[in-house]
Amino acid sequence: MWLPQVHNDKKVKLSSINEHIPTEKKKKKKKKKKKKKKKTKEEKAKATAMMGHWPLMILMTSLLWVTCRTAPAQCHFNSQALCEYKGKSYSLGESWMDDECVQCTCLHPFGVGCCETVHRPVDFPAWCEVRVEAVTCTVRLVQSADPRLPCVAHGNSLDPSHGMQLGG
Numbered sequence: 001m002w003l004p005q006v007h008n009d010k011k012v013k014l015s016s017i018n019e020h021i022p023t024e025k026k027k028k029k030k031k032k033k034k035k036k037k038k039k040t041k042e043e044k045a046k047a048t049a050m051m052g053h054w055p056l057m058i059l060m061t062s063l064l065w066v067t068c069r070t071a072p073a074q075c076h077f078n079s080q081a082l083c084e085y086k087g088k089s090y091s092l093g094e095s096w097m098d099d100e101c102v103q104c105t106c107l108h109p110f111g112v113g114c115c116e117t118v119h120r121p122v123d124f125p126a127w128c129e130v131r132v133e134a135v136t137c138t139v140r141l142v143q144s145a146d147p148r149l150p151c152v153a154h155g156n157s158l159d160p161s162h163g164m165q166l167g168g
Contacts, residue, residue, distance in 0.1 A: 074115070074116050075113065075114065075115035075116070076113070076114055076115075077107075077111060077112070077113045077114075078111050078113075078114075079110060079111035080111060081111050082112070083106035083107075083108050083112060085098060085104065090106040091106060091108065092106055092107065092108050093105070093106065094106050097137075099134050100132060100134070101116065101117045101132055101137035102114050102116050102117065103115055103117050117137055118132055118137050118138070118139050119139065120132075120139060121139070124141055125151065127143060127144050127145065127151070128141050128142065128143055128144060128151030129142060129143075129144045129147075129151075131147060
């Protein structure tokens with residue numbers, strides 16, 4: 001539809017002017033669309049970054065499981081721990097055994113996972129104690145007063161301080 005209008009001494013079509021001069025509403029809509037696109041790109045980038053960590057997390061979980069499956073004992077994870085033991089640094093997937101027979105695995109950058117490799121008795125007489133041989137990681141239950149003497153858990157062990165008389 002032609003409507004005569006003077007614009008720089010020329011007749012122009014109103015519809016063509018409206019098409020070329022963006023209104024405020026059109027500007028706002030374009031900005032919203034741009035913002036939505038930016039958010040979408042940022043969200044995609046975050047999602048991609050998070051997906052990149054899944055294979056690593058699966059690997060670390062598998063390593064910890066393999067490390068601890070041979071000895072179903074107590075395990076713990078420390079996200080703040082460093083992959084160091086006795087001055088030596090360890091990298092992702094490497095393991096070490098401490099003096100108390102606790103095996104730890106480096107899960108850098110997520111921390112350190114450790115599992116006990118020995119089964120410690122928990123129900124024994126008060127005059128007994130648990131000793132762990134560091135080299136062989138074997139557990140012995142001994143009398144506190146004399147660690148050379150064994151202590152039998154759930155047995156008829158008498159407190160040696162009561163002075164048991166042997167023989168008649």
